[in-house]
Structures are given as structure tokens and as C-alpha cells.
Amino acid sequence: MLSRVWLALALIIAVLPLLAADGPAEHPAPRGYVCLKAEKSPVIDGKLDDDAWKAAPWSEDFGDIEGEKKPKPRYRTRMKMLWDDKGLYIAAEMEEPHLWATFTQHDAVIFQDPDFEVFLDPDGDNHLYGELELNAKNTTWDLLLSKPYKDGGKALNGWEIIGLKTAVALDGTLNDSTDTDKGWSVEIFWPWDGLKEMSNAATPPKDGDQWRINFSRVEWDTTIENGKYVKVKGKPEHNWVWSPQGVIDMHRPERWGYVQFSTKTSGKVAYTPDPAQGVKDVLHELYYAQRDYQKKNNRFAKTVAELGWKPPKIGTPEIEVTRNGFEATLKAWTIRDDSRITNK
Incomplete structure (x- = not known):
């Protein structure tokens, strides 16, 4: 029963952006990231100390979902990616002085906790795209969107990413309000087999192929009551993203960034903006x-x-x-x- 209540809440929240103006307030150029091929697959343990990750460049720091006109996030967030013949690897690093998480049930509405999110549309047609969310307990929510909510899309909550592996590492103590933490990191392995059913794009990708992708971090303002973190009533969540959306809605795939795949395993490879x-x-x-x-x-x-x-x-x-x-x-x-x- 509880899971149904949370799912209903998620759908209500997802529709809220429709009450605002339809189009984004601005049109920032989508960001691009060149994803190198891993010589050796990183171990998915949440720690970003594998040799493979040393070759992967960090992304730009995340900014506010609406763009540069809004204040910069108070905590740093950045990501990096790799790929090999088995799948796509994603790593993220988040500064956080107050680590907390509550959900332990898979497919709960994870963004009610502070979380990290991935949105992926390999063929870039705005339809049939995947979303993955996870919190600091490594509890995940994966769902498939038939199309954006604003277009009448439905979230297929029963969809599971085939072969998905995720892990988190904490630099601090979880749900302990008596200390100050440093942050947490995330590792994700998204197999090509888990992408074939949502796209006609070639998997594994070819050198130079570009897919639409974006990342979001949800952060909540909290106070401490009776030793526990409690959300500040009446304050919405903060949405910090890699490629700005221009509007408070992650379900605008046309504003996502691009990942450009390279068969090189090291060095700097130029990103080529989409000519279209x-x-x-x-x-x-x-x-x-x-x-x-x-x-x-x-x-x-x-x-x-x-x-x-x-x-x-x-x-x-x-x-x-x-x-x-x-x-x-x-x-x-x-x-x-x-x-x-x-x-x-």
C-alpha cells in the first residue's frame, strides 16, 4: 500500500511542471562529454580509485536546472563516464556535509531522499527513454518512459535494467546529525543488453556515436529535530544538473546533453557538437x-x-x-x- 502511495506522489510531482509555461525559459547549448573506452573494466564498489577511472576526465560542475541565471549549487557535483564491449560505466562524486537517506525498498520514489539520477535516450527521439535514481543507501529506482509526461507519457515502473550494477561509497556517516560529512560517490554499470529494448541505436556504440544523456542531483534543505534530519516544510527540492534544462523538469529530453563515444583509451578527444x-x-x-x-x-x-x-x-x-x-x-x-x- 505504501509503495502505491509513493508512486502516486511521484506522478503528481512529475506533472507539476505542466502548470508552468510550456517552453524552457532559455535555450542553453547542450553540454557534451567524450566517453573513452576502458582498457579494463572498473570494479563497481562505489570507490573511484580504479586505474580505469584515471583516464576518464571529469565533467563540468553541475549547475542549477534552470541555468546560469540561478544561484550556483552550494555543494559540488561532477561525473565521468567510460565504456567497453559490455556496457556503459558512470561515476559521480558529490560533496555533502550531511549524509542521510531513508528508502531501502527498490523502486520506491527515491528522489524524496537526496539522490543521483541518470536519464538516457540513445536514439535521441525524445521517446522511450530510461531513468535511474539511487540514494546514499544504494537503493535504486529504474523506470522506462514511453514519452515525456507533458506529452501523456507513462512511467513503466515494473521495467528493470538487465544486468544493472550500482554501488555507493560514503565519506562520512549516514544519518548521523552529530558530525560533518564530506560526501559520497556513485558507480553505475549499465549493460548494453539493458539498452537494446529501448533504442535502435547500435550497441556497443561505434566510434563517434552520440547519445542524449543527462544527470541530476536532488538535494533537500533540512533541519535537525531530536537528532534526526527533517526536511524544511514548504521548501521544494534543489535540482542540480549537468546540462541545464532551462525549466524545472528533467523530462525535456531535447535539453539533455550528449555523450560522444570514442574508441581511444586515453588522451584528449575533441567533442563535435551535433550539426543538427x-x-x-x-x-x-x-x-x-x-x-x-x-x-x-x-x-x-x-x-x-x-x-x-x-x-x-x-x-x-x-x-x-x-x-x-x-x-x-x-x-x-x-x-x-x-x-x-x-x-x-
Whole structure:
């Protein structure tokens, strides 16, 4: 019964961003990370002392989910990645003076604790993507999204990542309010076998392949009552992410960053920004404009002129209104009314 209550709460929280404006307030360029190939698989124990990790560069420090206009996170968070013929390896390091966690049941709503989260959409079409959350007790929640919540997507909570391995290491004491901790680290092994059912992308990836990915850390403001950490009532969670979303909603896959796979095992490899990013951004801007138009007129606009949206210099999308929605096309890319974007 308790798990059902928590699941209901999770779905309510997931829908909250819909009450705000549809489109992100800003469009920061998605971040990119070059993922080197591991010469030897790291041991998944939560400790980042394996020789394999020494070759992997750290990411930029995480920032606020809404972007640089918001205050910087008060604690540092960063990640790194590796891959081999078996799967994708993810490591994260988080500063934290007050380590606490409560959930021990798999597939509980982990973000009600401080947590680390991974969002992955290998083929980058905004649909059928995976989410993984874990807390400082190494309790996990893995779920598959048919499409974003804003588009009527459903969370498949019974989905399990095949062969998943996770571990955490604490630099401090858990749930002890009498001391000051330093932080915690995370290691994740996500096998290729656990990705095949959610994507048409090649697994293992080829040299230069790029996937959409993002990472989030949830942090809560707390006080100490009777020796225990208690959330401050009325204060929402902090969302600190690798690639800014521009809006408080991680379920906007078009704003996630990119992981670029390299077959090199060491050295610096240049990241190549997605050459289609500008076209994708234009189509998503049109998508959000159509959502606003539909709310006001109970139908979608048939042309850009009718929509009243001024397309940028990159080109004017062509719109085709269907019985139940619309499709907009620009330079061989098409976006639908449910935000699925594909290359024809």
C-alpha cells in the first residue's frame, strides 16, 4: 500500500511542471562529454580509485536546472563516464556535509531522499527513454518512459535494467546529525543488453556515436529535530544538473546533453557538437508554440503564419495537421505533436 502511495506522489510531482509555461525559459547549448573506452573494466564498489577511472576526465560542475541565471549549487557535483564491449560505466562524486537517506525498498520514489539520477535516450527521439535514481543507501529506482509526461507519457515502473550494477561509497556517516560529512560517490554499470529494448541505436556504440544523456542531483534543505534530519516544510527540492534544462523538469529530453563515444583509451578527444542541433531547436520552439496555440484555439495551426510564430533564419518549417495532431518538418527532420523527433 505504501509503495502505491509513493508512486502516486511521484506522478503528481512529475506533472507539476505542466502548470508552468510550456517552453524552457532559455535555450542553453547542450553540454557534451567524450566517453573513452576502458582498457579494463572498473570494479563497481562505489570507490573511484580504479586505474580505469584515471583516464576518464571529469565533467563540468553541475549547475542549477534552470541555468546560469540561478544561484550556483552550494555543494559540488561532477561525473565521468567510460565504456567497453559490455556496457556503459558512470561515476559521480558529490560533496555533502550531511549524509542521510531513508528508502531501502527498490523502486520506491527515491528522489524524496537526496539522490543521483541518470536519464538516457540513445536514439535521441525524445521517446522511450530510461531513468535511474539511487540514494546514499544504494537503493535504486529504474523506470522506462514511453514519452515525456507533458506529452501523456507513462512511467513503466515494473521495467528493470538487465544486468544493472550500482554501488555507493560514503565519506562520512549516514544519518548521523552529530558530525560533518564530506560526501559520497556513485558507480553505475549499465549493460548494453539493458539498452537494446529501448533504442535502435547500435550497441556497443561505434566510434563517434552520440547519445542524449543527462544527470541530476536532488538535494533537500533540512533541519535537525531530536537528532534526526527533517526536511524544511514548504521548501521544494534543489535540482542540480549537468546540462541545464532551462525549466524545472528533467523530462525535456531535447535539453539533455550528449555523450560522444570514442574508441581511444586515453588522451584528449575533441567533442563535435551535433550539426543538427539548430534545426532541432527550431522544431522544438515550433512544438511549444503549437502547444500554446492549441490551448487557446482548441486546434493546431496549419501554417507558420497562422501560428504567429516568427521562424529564425535557419528556415521555415512546413506544417501538416493530421486528425489528431500535427507534424512539422525542416531540413529532413520532423517533430510531432507528442514531441517525437526523427530524421527522415
